[in-house]
Amino acid sequence: MALSSTDDLPLCLFIATGGTIAMQVDPSTSAPIPALSGSDLIKAVPAIATIARLEINNLSNVPSVEMGPQRWVQLHQVIEAALARQDIAGVLVSHGTDTLEETAWFLDLTLTSSKPVVLIGAQRNASESDFDGPRNLLSGARVCVEPESSGKGVMAVLNDQINAAREVSKTHTSDVESFNSGDAGFLGRVDGDTVIFYRSSCRRQYLSLGRDSLPRVDIVAMYAGADATSLNAAVQAGARGIVIQALGAGNVNAEVYAAISQAIEADVTVVIATRVPRGRVRPLYGFAGGGSTLKEAGVIFANDLSSQKARILLMLAIQSIRSATELQDIFDQ
Numbered sequence: 001m002a003l004s005s006t007d008d009l010p011l012c013l014f015i016a017t018g019g020t021i022a023m024q025v026d027p028s029t030s031a032p033i034p035a036l037s038g039s040d041l042i043k044a045v046p047a048i049a050t051i052a053r054l055e056i057n058n059l060s061n062v063p064s065v066e067m068g069p070q071r072w073v074q075l076h077q078v079i080e081a082a083l084a085r086q087d088i089a090g091v092l093v094s095h096g097t098d099t100l101e102e103t104a105w106f107l108d109l110t111l112t113s114s115k116p117v118v119l120i121g122a123q124r125n126a127s128e129s130d131f132d133g134p135r136n137l138l139s140g141a142r143v144c145v146e147p148e149s150s151g152k153g154v155m156a157v158l159n160d161q162i163n164a165a166r167e168v169s170k171t172h173t174s175d176v177e178s179f180n181s182g183d184a185g186f187l188g189r190v191d192g193d194t195v196i197f198y199r200s201s202c203r204r205q206y207l208s209l210g211r212d213s214l215p216r217v218d219i220v221a222m223y224a225g226a227d228a229t230s231l232n233a234a235v236q237a238g239a240r241g242i243v244i245q246a247l248g249a250g251n252v253n254a255e256v257y258a259a260i261s262q263a264i265e266a267d268v269t270v271v272i273a274t275r276v277p278r279g280r281v282r283p284l285y286g287f288a289g290g291g292s293t294l295k296e297a298g299v300i301f302a303n304d305l306s307s308q309k310a311r312i313l314l315m316l317a318i319q320s321i322r323s324a325t326e327l328q329d330i331f332d333q
């Protein structure tokens, strides 16, 4: 459905997927649930017609806990087809904030166009008087039509702050100032009606989406006193890859180390990430389970990617690559 506004404005595709931005409080339970379609959202923010002409795709209305490989592939296909059209300047996607960074990273890795793709969401639902959805929608649209957005990859725009897909993460459960890019810093910001970029994203990667179904990759958490039960269960479940959310610079205890060694012998690719929000993992310590011994055992180090982003990179990479050296090269970029 195309919503008309000034004819000479750029045309963007607006894809609604769900999330709190599309939720209202259900009076019978007093809890927010999916309620608004993409069309409802746009109708509630008439000022958007001064920024862009929008074509609306009400793709889904799900909380982002329901996002995953199947929906990512579907979203990828819809966006790839839209960006191939000459008349489309960019794509705006509304999304729940809980897994927004994962969808953004998957799309950033797999889309081929240099046209902007902007993900937005909201921390407060549409029944709240200080609902942040409209502001994020307007700012997202501004970034989507901004000529300087070209080649910046997939971006997350919330609270007027522009983040690159590789670096962005949700850092607060409820505050509207939640999404940031850690050590890398924001890509830019929206100031009133002006989009200001501070930098480009210089660490972008492309991995082709070979098949429609991605290989199973699980995340296993390391913590004080952890045993190998979860890791062994992932191997039993048929995981082709396992990302360990390790400690510190990339360490596990002796029991988990032994299980990792066995998993690698059974041809499961194991990637070490960390639960620490900032910094890289590396082969540092020589005790059983320290990074140096893990490297000896044949693990891949996830660089500074969170475990959830390392999982996505691994899912895409092991479609075609199995050699540890080549996989490590991909994670080192």
Ligand SMILES: NC(=O)C[C@H](N)C(=O)O
Residues within 6 Å of the ligand: 018, 019, 020, 021, 062, 063, 064, 065, 095, 096, 097, 098, 099, 121, 122, 123, 124
């Ligand atoms: N603020 C939000 O959008 C959170 C919501 N649970 C979601 O991710 O769908």
